[in-house]
Amino acid sequence: MLHSNCRSVGIESASLVLFVPHRPTAFNFHSDRKTQALDQKAMSHFLLHCDNHWKKIINCFAKISYDLYGQSFESWQSYRDTRLLTKNSQEQILFPDIDGHFPERRRQNTSIASEFFYSDHDEPIGTSNKKVELISGLVTARKLSIDLDSWDRTAEFFFRSDDSGNPYHIVTPYFDYRQLSNQKINRLLNLLTHLK
Numbered sequence: 001m002l003h004s005n006c007r008s009v010g011i012e013s014a015s016l017v018l019f020v021p022h023r024p025t026a027f028n029f030h031s032d033r034k035t036q037a038l039d040q041k042a043m044s045h046f047l048l049h050c051d052n053h054w055k056k057i058i059n060c061f062a063k064i065s066y067d068l069y070g071q072s073f074e075s076w077q078s079y080r081d082t083r084l085l086t087k088n089s090q091e092q093i094l095f096p097d098i099d100g101h102f103p104e105r106r107r108q109n110t111s112i113a114s115e116f117f118y119s120d121h122d123e124p125i126g127t128s129n130k131k132v133e134l135i136s137g138l139v140t141a142r143k144l145s146i147d148l149d150s151w152d153r154t155a156e157f158f159f160r161s162d163d164s165g166n167p168y169h170i171v172t173p174y175f176d177y178r179q180l181s182n183q184k185i186n187r188l189l190n191l192l193t194h195l196k
Helices: 042-051 050-068 076-082 112-116 136-143 182-195
Strands: 008-010 016-018 091-094 132-136 158-160 170-171
Touching: 016 050, 042 050, 042 076, 050 091, 050 182, 076 112, 091 182, 132 136, 136 170
Parallel strands: 016 091, 016 132, 132 170
Antiparallel strands: 008 091, 158 170
């Protein structure tokens, strides 16, 4: 199980961040840090003990990350098993639903990650380092109080970027093989290439 304070897995300075609506129960961390990087043993344990739903999330994320960062790996599976969400990776998965509810956002035009993990006693996590923040599914976007009316969109994605240094935000179909198929992952990668 994740420690109750753990709000994400991966690295705080990630350039690719994924928001999912709930935390997995198969991670076994003993750290009280808000962000916990995985190692190969932790990922192997997770893949062995998590439910099929979380395997789909991890696999979709691995396919995207492999295309962006895994050129030296043989396959997305190899990238997933050895690099994804480790201290040497570029990724982070955030779980904003900490106590059964999503906190209310205070600022609309900032890093969503920094908004959810900032309090009067904490420093924002990685506010200036976030380059792309992916929100998995419209339900998650609504729970994050994201108003998509002013966002650009394609057939599958809502996205927002600006020139002020804020991260790119993309609302994707939910990270599941049926909703976020390989074809849609390729379209997402094309969109990411276009935005950068």
